[in-house]
Amino acid sequence: MSATSGIPRRRRALLAVLSTLGLAAVLATAATQSADASAPAPPSGWTQLFLDDFNGSAGTGANTSNWQYDTGTSYPGGAANWGTGEIETMTNSTNNVSLDGNGNLRITPLRDSAGNWTSGRIETNRTDFQPPAGGKLRVEARIQMPNVTGDAGAGYWPAFWMLGAPYRGNYQNWPSVGELDIMENVQGINKVWATMHCGTDPGGPCNETTGLGNSTACPNTTCQSSFHTYTMEWDRSVTPEAIRFYVDGVNYQTVTANQMDATTWANATNHGFFVILNVAMGGAFPAAFGGGPTAATESGHPMLVDYVQVLSSSGSTTTPPPSGNHDAYSAVQAESYDSQSGTATESTSDTGGGQDLGSLANGDWALYKGVDFGSTAATQFYARVASGAASGVSGLVEVRLDSRTATPIGSFALANTGGWQSWKTVPANITSVTGTHDVYLTFTSGQPADFVNVNWFDFGH
Template identity: 70%
Template sequence: MRVMPPPRGFLRRAALAVAALLVPAAAVLVAVPAGASVPADPPGWTSVFRDDFNGPAGSGINGADWLYTTGTSYPGGPAGFGTGEIETMTVDPSNVSLDGAGNLRITPLRDGGGNWTSGRVETRRSDFQPPAGGRLRVEARIQMPNVTGAAAKGYWPAFWMLGAPYRGNWWNWPGIGEIDIMENVQGINNEWATMHCGTSPGGPCNETTGIGGQRVCSPTSCQGGFHTYAAEWDRGTSPEQVRFYLDGVNFHTVRADQMDAATWNAATGHGFFLILNVAMGGAFPGAFGGGPDAGTQPGHPMTVDYVAVWQSGGGTTTPPTPTPTPTPTPPAGGRDAYAAIQAESYDGQAGLTTETTTDTGGGRNVGSAAHGDWARYQGVDFGTTAATQFRARVASGAAGGVSGLVEVRLDSRTNPPVGSFAIADTGGWQSWRTVPANISGVTGVHDVYLTFTSGQPADFVNVNWFDFGH
């Protein structure tokens, strides 16, 4: 919800993306009633904050733990909270209140003059961070506003964290860090998770987009039921990292070595406060068609069952998390540059989907790649003899005149490419060909980034696998 959001310029092959991602990645989903309590502390974890939002219907938030943010900006801060959103945040129970069934409801409303109101609440505490060598897990169980299609234009619900130094300054974003645990726009069945840091625009964290990943809610949609959204900030591993979870599945990770040490330390060397809000309009919805407009339906709340924060001490053993956390497959790192690297085995990505492929060998491919998208593959070992060749198995159903570059970058997606090739329509999104390219000589172990660059916003390529050669 950021003081500038990811300005995504796509709503691409939506039906394909949703269908592809509806296959859960080893998630274990358990039906839980809407008014469920905060889960018990798992072994090795200690509760440091929890709110079940119990109380009479129409009552306000617990003022000992939460405060209301009102108006259209922080005092003296950027207008529209820096995002271009158009609502006025209020303390009115019609916008922010408990429902009497163990939930908090934040409800956007529109008056007769077309003016929007909504709610934004923040924790009074701004000291949430892991202990030295330990972990912090921030989790909420949320049903997004149950509205889709044209009626959802402009809706922007979010659960997120801002660095404590932002309070009272209001102009030091994104250097002080932002961790977006859950964002959604336009009633799309998708969660976006992002870390913001560094300088804007550009900088080591690619602002204003940030370092983001996304995942579709399944088997029920994000709007159709409750799901658990969490971020786990781990100071007990090297490099330090922030992992993002949807219903226990780790779908996105940001590591300290994705940026310089000064940027990471500025973004994480302090506590954070938590925020729940529903904005209307702004740059993020604008990237998906805009709104709100006359067809947008008011009155659909974001419903929050609980918010909880746990911490664990240092050590080398990873304790259980409150929701199931499957082991990534394949494990990060240890990749052979000269064997086929499956494109869908990325360790981080932005803007991409996966789908079943009809290519030889079957399996899945990465899809919906367009300008600005990327995928990261950790620990690719090129050995001591320089690799000078790159091959990728690609397909494209791009419209006439739409083309782009598939680029290889090392260790940072903002580093210059070591090689690239152009790709346009191959005859269909499952019409595969192997395309070679020369690269600058590469030895040693590197994180490999595939980045996608185009002069048009449309999808232009699918990728099944890639490898390197001498």
């Protein structure tokens, strides 16, 4: 199927449907309760970053303190038909987006007498949703998909999803900035799809334009007949870092950092995200399941959203802790050294927060014990670095194995990046490495002045 590069396409082709998870152990949830169920209180250890429970008078629009409307058939200057081939025009009319007076938001596709479709698409004003260093982010919504099936549902494409913050205002950098599809559905099929998009299009480590996805039937009741809770949990407390997708508490799709090279993962995740709710009509994903809308498609079936909630759980700023056994292919926080000379830790303003390793100059070093490269050779090194060094001051960031006087297996040179908190990810080729080694970062310069800060580093194949 033809595709336009540089734009989000939440789904373009038929995914191989994997085995449905066993549902015998599915917990009963609020999914089958009344339409208006308040968002659950944050569990112990979690902080609520965002909540809209869509309480308000029937017929009023979305709260513009929380949401902005996407209107028309594209972003300004972006690809036509939202880059997906969908055919509706998005509006800010309460005919398409409104509260129902019972604690729900309705996004309703409508067909006029001339056969033209309108619908609604809103996205959070905030673009800073991401887990803290060593912590977790949970984004969830309780939703009833449009209650329409069979021929009457042809072309319906409801979704609850997220895009990387760098996309806003650019509209040309998809899929590298990352997309997390928490809930998608087409044609009124009793399935929910969850997908991560990243890398390059077509192909790449996320198999674009399909993405890394999976689907499952909704537990207990169909996706269309009842409310279900759709959740994404992004976990930076584990190695490798993981993004998990759930329906009613059942984990049916997980993507981990070691499924792709470190640069692709970093580009897709080292920034905030914003949340989107919409119902599209037509496009490539429905086309993969028979197409539509058709003359038989029924107008006016809304997606109902009871609430959208974003939670954060704080973690250690040292991830993983300084006890060895690092995964070479997940970010090793620079401040998690086992020993060092000449360095200092400080708070960082880089994405994810936490601390960085600073005051690095000629002769300084840091040791990270037990870095596991596995049996497939690593050939790349990546470091997240910043420099406010004066003009003419530069130096090398070097990687050595098992001894700080060993010959470097790779290095890169760095000068001023625009400031001591002006961060960039720099790659370097390294001599092939397998097995488990103690890794030394060493810093060499022809001047005595500090020349670099390091936030994290990792390796790739």
